[in-house]
Amino acid sequence: MSTMAASAYGHMILQFPVPFGSPDNSPLQPSGADFPCKQGPNVYKINKMNELNVGxxxxLNVAGGADHGGGSCQLLVTLDKEPTKASTWKKIHxxxxxxxxxGKTFPFTVxxxxxxxxATFGVAWYSRQAGQPELYMNCAPITVSGSSSDASQFTQLPDAEFANIQPFSQTCKVPQNMAATFANPGxxxxxxxxxxxxDVCGKGVAGEGEGAAPSAPAPLLSAPAAPPTASLAIPSAPAAPSSPTAPGGAGGVFGGDGTCSQEGAVVCNGESQFGICNHGKIVFQPVAAGTKCQNGQIAKREFRHRAQRTKIN
Structure with a gap:
C-alpha cells in the first residue's frame, strides 16, 4: 500500500495538493528537528507538480481517521523550492x-x-486533542500562474504562526482541548x-509571558491579540453521554459511536478511547500513546515498572 494512501486509522496526511515524497503523518518533533515539512530522506522528491491558478x-484534502477532534489549519506558501528552517512562510488561507x-475537504482560492x-505549498495544523499539544505539517510543490512576477505584494500576506515546537518557543503551546486562533489570520x-x-500561545492559559520571541516569524508570536477570557478556560468534566452505543470499557471498539448532550464535551470510552460531542453524536477514537481518557480529560498515564519509578507529571 502506498504511504500516500492515508490509513483509516492513522493520523491525517496531505492528499491535495499532491505532497512531496512519501509524506509522514506524525506530528513535528517538539525539538523542531524535522521542521519544516517533516524533514527526512527525499523529503522534496516531486511526485507530481501541482498547477495552481490565481483566483x-x-x-484542500487532508485525509485519515485520527483528526483528534479537529483543530485549526494554516494554508501556507513559501517562494523557496526546498524550504529550510530559515524560509519565510505566508498565510494564503x-x-x-x-x-x-x-472525510471532509476545505475550499481555498489562490x-x-x-x-x-x-513555490512550495504547506499545510500546518494544530490538533485540538491529543496527549500533548501537537503541530503537524506536510508540503507540496506548486507552480502558480495567472498572477505576475512581482513578489512585492506577497510580502504583505501575514506570516505563518508556529508554536508547540522549538525554536519558536518551547513554552508557547496551544492548550489541550482548544482550537487555535491566530493573532493575524489575514x-x-x-x-x-x-x-x-x-490563541496559538495559550495567552492567559499556558505560556503567557514566558520565553523570548523567536527570530522568525517574530511579530506574530511575540504579541498575539488576547481572545475573550471565556474562551480560554479549560472545560470541566462533561456530563456523561445520554445513550452511548459503544462499549463503555477500555476494550471498546475503535470507531464505535454514541450520543451525547453537551456540545463540545470530551467523552471517555474507557481509558483508551475518547470522542468529542458534535451535534449530539460521538465517534470514538484511540487516545495517543502514553495517555488515557479519564473524567472527560486526556491525561498522561502513570508508568510503573518492576521497581517503582517516579510518576510522569
Missing amino acids: SSYE VIEGACPAA PPEVPNGV KYSTRIGSGPFA
Whole structure:
C-alpha cells in the first residue's frame, strides 16, 4: 500500500495538493528537528507538480481517521523550492476550528498576492486533542500562474504562526482541548464551529509571558491579540453521554459511536478511547500513546515498572 494512501486509522496526511515524497503523518518533533515539512530522506522528491491558478478555487484534502477532534489549519506558501528552517512562510488561507476533519475537504482560492512561478505549498495544523499539544505539517510543490512576477505584494500576506515546537518557543503551546486562533489570520480566513478557542500561545492559559520571541516569524508570536477570557478556560468534566452505543470499557471498539448532550464535551470510552460531542453524536477514537481518557480529560498515564519509578507529571 502506498504511504500516500492515508490509513483509516492513522493520523491525517496531505492528499491535495499532491505532497512531496512519501509524506509522514506524525506530528513535528517538539525539538523542531524535522521542521519544516517533516524533514527526512527525499523529503522534496516531486511526485507530481501541482498547477495552481490565481483566483481559482481548489479543495484542500487532508485525509485519515485520527483528526483528534479537529483543530485549526494554516494554508501556507513559501517562494523557496526546498524550504529550510530559515524560509519565510505566508498565510494564503486560514481555517480556525474543525480542521482537519476525517472525510471532509476545505475550499481555498489562490490569492493574487502569490507571484507566478515554482513555490512550495504547506499545510500546518494544530490538533485540538491529543496527549500533548501537537503541530503537524506536510508540503507540496506548486507552480502558480495567472498572477505576475512581482513578489512585492506577497510580502504583505501575514506570516505563518508556529508554536508547540522549538525554536519558536518551547513554552508557547496551544492548550489541550482548544482550537487555535491566530493573532493575524489575514483577510483570507474562515472560522468553523463554536470552539472553544484559544490563541496559538495559550495567552492567559499556558505560556503567557514566558520565553523570548523567536527570530522568525517574530511579530506574530511575540504579541498575539488576547481572545475573550471565556474562551480560554479549560472545560470541566462533561456530563456523561445520554445513550452511548459503544462499549463503555477500555476494550471498546475503535470507531464505535454514541450520543451525547453537551456540545463540545470530551467523552471517555474507557481509558483508551475518547470522542468529542458534535451535534449530539460521538465517534470514538484511540487516545495517543502514553495517555488515557479519564473524567472527560486526556491525561498522561502513570508508568510503573518492576521497581517503582517516579510518576510522569
